[in-house]
Amino acid sequence: MKVDRRNFIKTSGMFAAGSMILPPLAQSCQNVQISADVKSYLDHFEVTTEMLQKVIATAMSKGGDYADLFFEHKKFNSLGLQDGKVNSAYSNIDFGVGIRVLNGDQTGFAYSENLALDEMINAAKLAANIANSSASFDAKSFNEKIPANFYKISQKWEDVSVKDKVPFVQKINDKIFALDDKVIKVNAGMRDETSYVLFYNSEGRLTYDYRPMVSFYAVCIMQDGQQIENAYAARSVRRGFEWLSEELVDELANEAVDRTNLLFKAGKPKAGEMPVVLGAGGSGILLHEAIGHTFEADFNRKGTSIFSDKLNKKVAEPFINIIDDGTLPNDRGAINIDDEGNDVQKTYLVKDGMLNSYIHDRISAKHYGVEPTGNGRRESFRHMPLPRMRSTYMENGPHTTEEIFAAVDYGVYVDNFSNGEVKIGAGDFTFFVKSGYIIENGKLTTPIKDINIVGNGPQALADITMAANDYKNDSGTWTCGKDGQSVPVTLGLPTVLVKKMTVGGTNA
């Protein structure tokens, strides 16, 4: 359950579960004003406002000071291609409610996969045990919150047949084989996911979200003589079926082939400390690892992060602004509400070089006496929320890419990554470079591959001496892991220069 304490990120290179039948329901006997939208979510989960209030009252019955209910129905589908054909599929349905009770900083949590009232009441009793007095709880009037809509779509995945998705996966295979004679295998696939979320808490807040997601990827495996290499290309966004196109297939196919070709010529740099130029886009992994996790306020509240005493202090050059943003349209990291029902913001973590805000959930926001930042996220209704990132990126800086390269005598340029990790207390972070180049006298020379770069968070942040004006968001399949829970995120960066980090390589 809690064995995996690692904080990391990685990228990763099934069938229309039908929509639910919605039977008519008992009318709520309360005189509550709810919108047709909320009503449709209540109907979806086959619950009533009266049931919500009964479950919350049970959750609060032992004297907790806050409780919430997180209903979720997630439909996941994937298609897989191997050896030339779309020949496997997987689907999963997850359905239930998570019930959380807070008593100060303390959390009680339980869930139920069955939404019958007695089953929910049983789970609420378990969660209530975090408090141990007896209390009477007066139900608050319903306070309906219409969420933002950061991911408008036109064709819902629920309405799309396997038949209509298969051709796109098949085409990416055929396209990759057509591009290069060295291709010996292709693995490709598509994953789509639709989540219905209904949220209600002891303060009366009642809100909901509809979360679409799609990932499309291809792994290209090539052989040249005895050498076999592989690389992949992937995109993931909160969009509907309308997102798929011939252009997207071409773009991914070309990217997978180009990336694989590069590896045949690539070697390893010298081992040791050197300047690192991070290319625009996926290099945002630096921010995710070097500062993102260590800014998460649960760690700071407990004093276990290396940034625990740095709030409102200078942590970077004054031209550096770093943001964690849940509002980017159709972004994989966007959320209309967080998983604690809070509004979502664009949050400045570093503003003009100063540590401006940690990443908060409800517990840590209360601890620090600030408004929640909309970062309370969870993997599913089976998990309790934690402070988590959304899309983490840096705004443009004052330099040009030419100036940045010109500043490096010997170093590396990196722009393609697979995963990273951080030790919160030591601040040591790493990210794994799939490919890049050695820089010699300001010029890209030999390609490099498969090296890990390690740095220290506060030091690396302070060592960002130049930032260009070419910011790019990376829409790869980034998944962030913390305390055994995975959530989708994205990241972005303009081209930056980090004065020195330790680069894996050879000592020969």
Add this chain to the structure above:
Amino acid sequence: MTKEEKYTLAKWAMNHALENGAQQVSVSISNSTGSSVEVREEKIDKLEQAIQSGLSIRLFVDGKYSAHSTSRMKKEDLARFIEEAIDGTRYLSEDPFRTLPEPELYYKGGGKDLGALDANFNNIDPKTKIDLAFAAEQEVLGKDERLISVSSSYYDGLSERVMVTSNGFEGDTANSYFAIRTEVSVKGGDARPEFSWGESAIKFNDLKKDGTGTTALKRAIEKIGAEKIKSGTMPMLVENRVVGRLLGPVLEAINGASIQQKNSFLIDKLNEKVASDKLSITDDPFIVGGRGSRLFDGEGLATKKRSIFDKGVLKTYYIDTYYAKKLETEPTGGSTTNIVFEPGTKDLEGLIASIDKGIFVTGFNGGNCNGSTGDFSYGIDGFLIEKGQVVKPVSEMNITGNMKTLLMNIKELGSDVKTDSSVRTPSILFDAVDFSGS
């Protein structure tokens, strides 16, 4: 759900699929229960209770294949779910290699009790569990002025599963675990070194109840002042706890899917010497109390004890039914059970004493391995060893190399085999590893 209820529902689901167009079906139903408590500052910080159930189904429809799972267990929901899954499968391409296993390879019952379950699982008093977490915390509180934070957890779980297939397999498993873990952070300079230490057992009475706090505190303090040292090529001693993470890519590379998909640095290496003479590994599914012990695998295939590496010679690929057909060979089981390393003679102290200058790696930080080529690069932390003595902590360094070379460079295995994991490994000493530092 009782075992009988699970069997009844699984067979109903299987028959429903067969009646609606599937020619072969495999169904598993599992349920699990677990609890966890985490304490901080002498209070309960988090209390969690989980009760879960789910059905998984593998469908073979007109030569086409798909797999599905759901947590909605009502019969009317399952019926629709299965019918729609079958409909969707019809749009896939045919795959002649997808079938259920040959029935003669199935486990047919009568295996020994592998000790995977504590029959008293439900009889442990909740207060006893909470008190164990508090006791672990007390091992640390007030013990060192550099202490910043300590949190201790107790957690347990019980899972039960039945599986049936349409060509005759029936089998069930039940597993339990109990665990205590303590995480400690201490202040040392600007850094706040942390360490997490856990104990676990299949049976409550076998759980080591004390020591997680004491060990976590000691090891966090040992990391104070860690810094990188100069880059260089030196011997590397890897602590038994983390050997599994380093050698994970080797197990990936000998999996049938990796071999058939050309994503392995050990293609066509069966019965060839690919590692040092010192390396002998057996996959042993039958160890009583072993964390990876099982009588049958995920497809129902009866497990067997197999030699994986014998004095450096690769003896087995892990191949399931699907990849066996594609590779035109016999299935050996698609997953590892207990990976048992043949130990050496020196204990950890003895291995350290044998090193003139090298690094004792006690933790990995990120990094990865290219499955096709074996090229790897990992972040590490640990200790510098000079003249047989631990000198100082190191961190923020990388090791970089190739798995094929690393396997050949195994110099010595320790006698300190870790048995509370399915990877039963001692600490291992490697020659000539490239470290990047300052």
